[in-house]
Amino acid sequence: MDIETLEKLIKSRRSIRKWKQDEVQDELLKKAVELATWAPNGGNFQGWRFVVVKKREVIEKMADALQFVSDKIASWPEASSWEEDINRYRGNVSFFRNAPACIAVFTAGYQSVMDKVLMARESFDPEATRIMGFRRSAPTAIQSAAAAVTTMLLVFHHMGLGAVWLGAPLMAKKEIETLTKAPENLSLVCLVAVGYADELPQKDRKPVDQVLEFIR
Numbered sequence: 001m002d003i004e005t006l007e008k009l010i011k012s013r014r015s016i017r018k019w020k021q022d023e024v025q026d027e028l029l030k031k032a033v034e035l036a037t038w039a040p041n042g043g044n045f046q047g048w049r050f051v052v053v054k055k056r057e058v059i060e061k062m063a064d065a066l067q068f069v070s071d072k073i074a075s076w077p078e079a080s081s082w083e084e085d086i087n088r089y090r091g092n093v094s095f096f097r098n099a100p101a102c103i104a105v106f107t108a109g110y111q112s113v114m115d116k117v118l119m120a121r122e123s124f125d126p127e128a129t130r131i132m133g134f135r136r137s138a139p140t141a142i143q144s145a146a147a148a149v150t151t152m153l154l155v156f157h158h159m160g161l162g163a164v165w166l167g168a169p170l171m172a173k174k175e176i177e178t179l180t181k182a183p184e185n186l187s188l189v190c191l192v193a194v195g196y197a198d199e200l201p202q203k204d205r206k207p208v209d210q211v212l213e214f215i216r
């Protein structure tokens, strides 16, 4: 693949939030997950796990759980300062109930050998606590899951499917973990909703010079 083709693939991917009701074949979902597992990941630990949900009733229950918690948050007095934004958010948050498939992405905890040393000392050594705090500010397991999700989204796009990364469902983490029968040691990171796109959204990016610096 030449760089122009790759650039076109990367730049034409958009988050899709409206889908046709056509089913997505299991083989495509499985291939996208398989390719996602080729993403870089801390220590090649591969602590990620994926649950593909196609059962409408389960997708709807996940959406209901998120809608419920979003409505609750919106009802709290602190929400009144952002009423318009909150109402817009609440009105859209469970749109993935119409997705033909949702992939729940989980991760197990990961400890590098340095984490093990730091955690053995942090109860009595402030220096170890400080360094472990840096590690916890960007957990390796979450970075790894994010690499997998990014890869999956590009694969879906290449397959002609439209997908969206969903962080909001974390607000209903426990309910979704129960609905997806997640084992105890796994923690939900996000959902990816996917289907055949029924919209063509446009999005831009800041020019690279606004976000890039070199130190030479």
Ligand SMILES: Cc1cc2nc3c(=O)[nH]c(=O)nc-3n(C[C@H](O)[C@H](O)[C@H](O)COP(=O)(O)O)c2cc1C
Pocket (backbone or CB within 6 Å): 013, 014, 015, 016, 017, 164, 165, 166, 167, 168, 169, 201, 203
């Ligand atoms: C970590 C993360 C969490 C996200 N969570 C949501 C979400 O909960 N709901 C949603 O509609 N989109 C979500 N998105 C999608 C972003 O809104 C989207 O990627 C961004 O607006 C850029 O648009 P594009 O993907 O079409 O380029 C999330 C994206 C990321 C990376």
